[in-house]
Amino acid sequence: MAERHLPLLALALCALSAAFLGWHLRAPFGFILELRATKLAALICVGAATGAATILFQTVAMNRLLTPGIVGFDALFVLLQTLLVVALGGVGTAQIPGAWRFVLEAVFLMAAATALFGLLLRRDASDVTRMILTGVVLGVLLRGLASMVQRMMDPSEFAVVQQAMFASFGRVDGGPLAAATGLLAAALLAALRLAPALDVAGLGRGAARALGLDHDRVVLVSLMLVAAMISVSTALVGPITFLGLLAASLARHLTDSHRHAVLIPAAALIGALILVTGQFLFERLMGSQSALAVVVEFFGGLLFLGLVLRRGRQ
Template sequence: MAERRMIWLGLALLLLCGGFLAWHLRAPYGFILELRAAKLGALICVGAATGTATILFQTVAMNRLLTPEIVGFDSLFVLLQTLLVMLLGGVGLAQVPGALRFALETCLLMGAAALLFGGLLRSVSGDVTRLILTGVILGLLLRGMAEMLQRLLEPSDFAVVQQAMFATFGRVDEAQLAVSAVILCLALLASLRMAPALDVAGLGRDTARGLGLRHDRVVLVALMLAAALISVSTALVGPITFLGLLAASLARQLTDTHRHAILLPSAAIIGALILVAGQFVFERLLQRQSALSVVVELFGGLLFLFLVLRKGPR
């Protein structure tokens, strides 16, 4: 049953992608299709990466309320953008080659995640709770530093930083998109190969170790995969905090399974569905240019409050 639902989700995504590309298509067909394909690719990559990363993170954290952004990815990205604008200025930053800027942002985000995950897990012997608490404090610290530095910027430079604080799919570089797609595919394949180990890791550290699983190693690899996925998607379009929570929660509800071989691809498909459907409604049906990320954050925040306030096991 779960496999059949996953297949239906995949078919729905394919149909929606076809509608996104072909809706009211006019000449010049090649040019318009190229623009739409680049935007569609970005929507799929970001949605799939965020959904997969959230399932990985929730499994090792043993908590369905958490998302990878809780460890400060969004705050680190905003601080990085602020520092780049302070050093280069708004005009100077615009002159930096897109590929170089993308590589720099991705490497810095992944490097920070490697230091946090690797160093902290070794020092606390796999204490994921302390890792999460440290990430929350780190996120608050980075956000406070970014806000302090933003007060020193000129209004025109601050506008550049403010624009980077919200995810946008209208300025996606095709070379960056290609690199992101390759990293996404490799991370998804690695996650699927880990699916049986993740099923056992979800039972808890003591139980997993009793069954012979090298739990700390599995947790570290899963967290690094999540870090890579979130780093790439954030560097590509900007931060979307609650998209992963929406995708992961819907994947668990619709598939009604604990098997990661089903959960991981289902969350990836649903994450892509949310973004493609939202962009299709805003751009094609309503003829609006509203920021999709704002709407996703609204519904994701409401879902987060519902999950926190409802009774019963999480």
């Protein structure tokens, strides 16, 4: 049974989390544990949300090569950081309280995603391909606009923007973490409740409607959940494009299941495991603070190329 892998994944996550918290723990114990617990919570939240969101996105797009980042979340986030620095300066941007900055970024990303999904699919949800292609084009446009603005910036201010262009788990603000955790947990629970409908939606629009499923509503609800999870996780730590593809691909391979009640929690657990394991190795054993996002993107990109080449040979 595919379900037998879920307790093993949960047990592995608990064991790694304990190692992450307790490895070489020294005085002052309370202060260090608080810092580590904040970072651990962010790792688990971002990994779980990204993995689950990718499963949902691949199902509604009917394509296992895609990730939510393809519709331009990362480009929009970088543009937002660029405009903030241009408007307020590097010092002014740094002085924005963490909670207010998180709310601003999350609301802006969710509003943009809702506008994209809602406007392009307002009549029906049959043309998901057009929505994805529009997102790709908008992503290219936003990256070009951000790059143009960055070329006119002062080098010290560009350094502030450059720091925000990559996901960082070393600068997680504990203030908005509780709100982000609550939002992501609610979105994950909603995705699990939607799992039976997603099993049917995965058969295709025609077959799903023949079986009595309101396919358009399921697609729109799924995309709203994807927007919420990716927006909140991006606002929390920054953009990380290929983590979801890694988690979703490993979940499908490990469980060998097509049931979303298994795939969604499996991808969530694997996404969290990837981040917790990577951060533990780089931070605790190798003494590096910033390599995790780069390594995840590297291996995720290799996996994407491998999947594309394998599908091309088929």
